Amino acid sequence: MPGPRPTVAGPAEGDDATLTAPWATSAVETVLEHVLDARLRQARGVDTVFARDMAERVATFALRGGKRLRTAFAWCGWRAAGGSGDATAVLRTGAALELLQACALVHDDVMDGSPVRRGGPALHVEFAGRHPAGPGTTPDAPETVTAGSFGASAAGSFGASAAVLAGDLALAWADDLLTETALGSPHGARLHQEWRAMRTEMVAGQYRDLRAQASGASGDEEALAIAALKSARYTVARPLALGAALAGADTRTTETLRSAGHCAGLAFQLRDDLLGAFGDPALTGKPADDDLRSRKLTPLLAAAVRLAGATGDREAERVLAPGAHDRPEHIVRKMRTALERTGARAEVEARTAELAAAALRHFEATGAEAGVRREFAALVERAAGIAPRPAGELV
Numbered sequence: 001m002p003g004p005r006p007t008v009a010g011p012a013e014g015d016d017a018t019l020t021a022p023w024a025t026s027a028v029e030t031v032l033e034h035v036l037d038a039r040l041r042q043a044r045g046v047d048t049v050f051a052r053d054m055a056e057r058v059a060t061f062a063l064r065g066g067k068r069l070r071t072a073f074a075w076c077g078w079r080a081a082g083g084s085g086d087a088t089a090v091l092r093t094g095a096a097l098e099l100l101q102a103c104a105l106v107h108d109d110v111m112d113g114s115p116v117r118r119g120g121p122a123l124h125v126e127f128a129g130r131h132p133a134g135p136g137t138t139p140d141a142p143e144t145v146t147a148g149s150f151g152a153s154a155a156g157s158f159g160a161s162a163a164v165l166a167g168d169l170a171l172a173w174a175d176d177l178l179t180e181t182a183l184g185s186p187h188g189a190r191l192h193q194e195w196r197a198m199r200t201e202m203v204a205g206q207y208r209d210l211r212a213q214a215s216g217a218s219g220d221e222e223a224l225a226i227a228a229l230k231s232a233r234y235t236v237a238r239p240l241a242l243g244a245a246l247a248g249a250d251t252r253t254t255e256t257l258r259s260a261g262h263c264a265g266l267a268f269q270l271r272d273d274l275l276g277a278f279g280d281p282a283l284t285g286k287p288a289d290d291d292l293r294s295r296k297l298t299p300l301l302a303a304a305v306r307l308a309g310a311t312g313d314r315e316a317e318r319v320l321a322p323g324a325h326d327r328p329e330h331i332v333r334k335m336r337t338a339l340e341r342t343g344a345r346a347e348v349e350a351r352t353a354e355l356a357a358a359a360l361r362h363f364e365a366t367g368a369e370a371g372v373r374r375e376f377a378a379l380v381e382r383a384a385g386i387a388p389r390p391a392g393e394l395v
Contacts, residue, residue, distance in 0.1 A: 021375045024075040024087070025068040028094040035095050036062065039173050053130075057123065058166050058173075062102040065118040069268075069383055070097040070239040073261065076376045077243030080368035081253050089246050092181040093191070097239060099174035104202060104234075106167035110160050111210060114290050116281075123166055128159025190245040198238035205229030212297040216322025223302035228262070231269035236383070237261030253366050260362035260376070267355035267384035270348050273298040274385075277339055292335045293327050295320075299351075304344035316342050356384040 036059040043055035071094030078090045108114070109122040116122060121129070131154065178195050182188030208226045211217075240257040249257070276291040277300060291298060301320065308316035316338035319331060327335070339345050363376045 020371075021072045021075050021379060024091065024094065025072050027087070028068060028071045028091050028098065029063070031091045032063065032095040032098055035092075035099075035173070035177055054162065054166055054169060057126065058102065058106075058170050061106070061118075061123055061166075062099055062170065064120065066098065066101065067382070068094070068098065069379065070094070070101060070235060072379050073236050073239040073264075074243035076363075076372060076379065077240035077249075077257050078247050079243075079372045080240075080257060080363065080366045080376070081244040081247035081249035083243065083247035089181055089185050090243055092177060093242050093246065096174045096178040096181065096195075097242070099170050099177065100199070100202075103167040103170035103174065104206075106163050106170065108206070110163050110167075111206070112290060112294060112296075122163075124159040124163035126159070127162040127166075128153075128155045131155035131158045185246060187245050187248050191242060194238055194241045194245050198234060198242075201229050201238070202234050205231075205234065209297070213294065213325075216295075217297050218302055218305040218320075218322070220299065220302045220306060223297050223299045224266075226297065227266055227269040227299055231272070232262045232265030234265075235268055236265035256362055256366045260359045260366075263355045263362060264359035264380050264383060267352045267359065267380065270299055270352040270355070271383065271385045273300040274345065274348060274352075277336055278345070289329075289332045289336075292332045294325055295322065295327065295335075300339060300344055300348050303347050304339050304342045307342040307344055307347070308338065311342065313338070313342055352384050353386050356380050356386055 040051060040055055040059055043051035071091075074094050074097060075090060083090060105117055106123045109117055110124045114122050115125050120126075133154065178192070182192045182195075185191060205226055205228075208222070208229060212222055212226060217223075237258045238261070240261045241254055244254050244257050273291065276296075276298070277289075290296075291301075295301070304316065305320050307313075308320060315334075319334040319338050359380050360373075360377055364373055368376070
C-alpha cells in the first residue's frame with residue numbers, strides 16, 4: 001500500500017520569495033521518487049517478474065534525466081495565479097506530468113523507431129536486447145538492436161510490444177496520481193478537466209503526426225497544427241493551466257496563461273526541430289538526424305519546402321520530397337544543407353524569437369509579480385534557446 005503523502009512546503013515556510021521554479025523542479029524529484037516507490041511496492045505485490053522486468057524499468061526511465069519543463073511551467077501557472085504556502089498538490093501534479101511524459105516518450109520512440117532516449121537505449125531497444133529467448137541479442141548487449149532492425153525479429157517484436165505496455169503503465173500511474181491529487185483539492189474538478197483535455201490533445205497530436213508522415217504531407221498549416229497539439233498545449237499551455245487551476249485562478253488569468261503557453265510552446269517546438277536537424281547528440285541525448293532520416297513533418301521542413309518552391313530550388317525540392325522512410329546518410333546531409341540554403345533555418349530561428357517575446361508579453365498581462373515573471377522568462381529562454389525581452393522590463 002502507498003505510504004502517507006508528504007506535505008511539501010517551501011524551503012522557508014511563509015517566505016514566498018523562496019518558492020521558485022528551480023526549487024520546484026528539484027522538489028518534484030523527491031515527490032516522484034516517493035510515488036514510484038509506492039507503485040513499485042504495489043507491482044511487487046501483483047507479480048515479481050512484472051515488477052522486475054517492467055515496473056522497475058518504467059520507474060528508472062521516469063527518473064532518468066529530462067528537463068522537467070512541464071513541472072516548472074505548472075509551478076509558474078500556480079504562482080502567477082496567486083498560489084503560495086503548501087506546495088504538495090502542485091508538486092504531485094508535476095510528478096503526474098513527468099509520468100505522462102514518460103508514457104509519451106516511450107510510445108513516440110516505438111512509433112518513430114528511435115534507438116536512443118535521454119542518453120541511453122530507448123525502452124523498446126532495451127526490452128528487445130533482453131528478449132527472454134535471446135535470438136540475435138544477449139542480455140548484456142541491448143545496443144545490438146537498432147532502429148532499422150528492431151521490428152524485424154522476434155526480439156524486436158517483443159521489445160516493441162513490451163514498450164507499449166510500459167508506456168501504458170506510466171500513463172496509468174500518471175492518471176492515478178492526478179486523480180488522487182484532484183480528490184484532495186478544493187479545485188479538483190477544474191484540475192481534472194484540464195488534465196482530461198490535455199491527454200486527448202496529446203493523442204490527437206500524435207495521430208496527426210503519424211498521418212502526416214504516412215501521407216507525405218509538406219504544408220505549413222498541417223505542421224503548425226501538429227506542433228500546437230503535440231507541444232504548445234501539452235508542454236506549456238496545459239501545465240500552466242493545471243497550476244492555475246490549483247490556485248483557483250479566474251477565467252481571465254487562465255486564458256491569458258493559455259496564450260502565453262501557446263506562444264512559448266511553439267517556440268519550444270521550433271527550437272526542438274532545429275536541434276533535431278542541427279543539434280549535438282552529446283548535448284541533446286538523442287540522434288541529430290532522426291527527423292530528417294524519416295522526413296518528419298515539422299514547421300522547419302514545411303518552411304524549407306515552401307521556400308524551395310518559391311525560389312525554384314529544384315535540388316532542395318527533390319531531396320525534401322516524400323520518399324523512403326529510412327534515408328541514407330548522404331541524403332540526410334543534403335536535406336540539412338537544403339534547410340539552410342532555402343533560408344528555412346533562419347526563418348524558424350527568427351520566428352522562435354518572436355514567439356518567445358510574445359509569450360512573455362502575455363504572461364506579464366496576468367499581473368504576476370516580478371519574481372514570477374523573471375522565472376517564466378528564464379523557463380522560456382531555457383525552452384527556446386534564446387533570451388527573449390518584451391517591451392516591459394522584467395525587474
